[in-house]
Amino acid sequence: MPRMTINGRPVEFDLDPDMPLLFALREAANLTGTKNGGANFDDGGSTCECGACTVLVDGAALRSCRITLAEAEGRFITTIEGLSRDRSHPVQQAMVAEQAIQCGFCTPGIVMAAAGLLSRNPAPERSEIEEAIQNDCRCGVFPRLMSAIERAARVSQRQESISAAPAPAIDTKDAAEAVPALRVVPDPEGPGS
Ligand code: FES
Numbered sequence: 617m618p619r620m621t622i623n624g625r626p627v628e629f630d631l632d633p634d635m636p637l638l639f640a641l642r643e644a645a646n647l648t649g650t651k652n653g654g655a656n657f658d659d660g661g662s663t664c665e666c667g668a669c670t671v672l673v674d675g676a677a678l679r680s681c682r683i684t685l686a687e688a689e690g691r692f693i694t695t696i697e698g699l700s701r702d703r704s705h706p707v708q709q710a711m712v713a714e715q716a717i718q719c720g721f722c723t724p725g726i727v728m729a730a731a732g733l734l735s736r737n738p739a740p741e742r743s744e745i746e747e748a749i750q751n752d753c754r755c756g757v758f759p760r761l762m763s764a765i766e767r768a769a770r771v772s773q774r775q776e777s778i779s780a781a782p783a784p785a786i787d788t789k790d791a792a793e794a795v796p797a798l799r800v801v802p803d804p805e806g807p808g809s
């Protein structure tokens with residue numbers, strides 16, 4: 617049974633070793649932040665080119681539909697859920713600050729590809745970013761994505777700072793205090809009514 621470390625936790629999959637890692641992450645480990653943009657289990661996932669399934673394997677960005685559980689044996693996998701607990705990674709902060717997210721389907725894969733790029737090349741040229749981020753985005757925010765990754769590089773090198781992105785699962789009431797357009801309507805059935 618293939619064993620590996622996912623987001624810092626040692627795990628063992630009681631699954632076909634030929635299964636692409638993508639399917640084990642999503643269907644068995646419930647790590648659905650890693651997206652499937654068109655990989656099929658039957659063909660080993662090898663025909664898709666979208667990059668939505670990108671994770672870090674021993675720190676390098678790889679498409680999880682292209683690596684089997686057997687190939688992932690003994691390796692350290694990081695998914696979008698494990699990149700930071702509070703969305704404080706510079707790429708995540710810059711994505712929010714640059715409003716580089718539309719539907720968000722491509723975002724986890726691009727964040728992981730960018731995180732992998734910055735870990736091996738902290739100050740990439742625009743051409744190096746374009747070469748490294750070969751992910752599809754159907755929402756047309758690629759120019760903002762590129763700007764966000766350049767900004768993330770500056771943040772990583774402490775040339776710039778960004779206030780942290782909102783923490784996950786923020787309470788609606790707290791969000792309403794931070795977002796002027798949002799108001800929490802009192803529940804007419806609630807206490808005190
Ligand atoms: S799902 Fe892996 S490249 Fe598209």
Ligand code: FES
Pocket residue numbers: 716717718719720721722723752753754755756757
């Ligand atoms: S933000 Fe929708 S696919 Fe990229």
